[in-house]
Amino acid sequence: MFTGIVEELGTVETLEDQGDAVRLTLRAPHVIADARLGDSISVNGCCLTVAERDGETFTADVMRETLDKTSLGALEPGTRVNLERAVTASSRLGGHIVQGHVDGTGTVVRREPSEHWELVEVSLPDGLSRYLVDKGSITVDGISLTVVSVGRESFTVSLIPETLARTTLGFKQPGDPVNLEVDVIAKYVERLLTHDKDPA
Structure with missing residues (x-):
């Protein structure tokens, strides 16, 4: 983890x-x-x-x-x-629970620089948007980020200078692929709510 x-x-x-x-x-x-x-x-x-x-x-x-x-x-x-x-039992959980199991890939759609931060839009594969909520968590190329807004086919995140300087998102350009992992808690909640509807 x-x-x-x-x-x-x-x-x-x-x-x-x-x-x-x-x-x-x-x-x-x-x-x-x-x-x-x-x-x-x-x-x-x-x-x-x-x-x-x-x-x-x-x-x-x-x-x-x-x-x-x-x-x-x-x-x-x-x-x-x-x-x-990998996190240890004595580590601080500075981001959110990340399994390292990629749910799909997206691409950087656009970058919108600002004076103190940068807005980045990333495309979403089919079926993943239901796991995202505004101000929720997503992992992009292994980076724990807070979702700013969610659409059917993309989402946005705001990147502070520290993230831009210390991760690959500082130099990824529109069209570049990124790995996405949605919040595992959202997947478990969905499974619990739909379990009785499954034939298995």
Whole structure:
């Protein structure tokens, strides 16, 4: 489990195509400093497992299913990524409950700069808008953000200078893909309310 508070901007070092998977190596001196083999690290909002570590880099195996359903399939050497280590029982929950299980991908639609913050609009895949509410939480590329407004096909978030400086949303441009994870509590509420209507 994660909180959506990005700890480090890492860099893709190499991608080794294995047909049905990719071995992804990332330079991440901060998050790898105390990581062990088998630990979970969120990479642009996708929960990946540390398979190897070497100095300031770590390697994770990314299955074809993940590559096809997230923006990780578009990574290439040199790409910057948001990184967060899994939360511990003694950690502060600075964002919201994030599982690292991507619900879909959207794209940056527009950016509207202001003097002290920036409004960013992101497109929504079919079926995800029902989980969003104004002032609710959403995870964009692993970043816990507060929703400003929700439409049927997109939503907006306001980004403070700290978020712009410390995450990939500081340089994502219209048309760039982003991973989205909606609030898991909303999904559980929906399941509870519709359970008796399900045939299973």
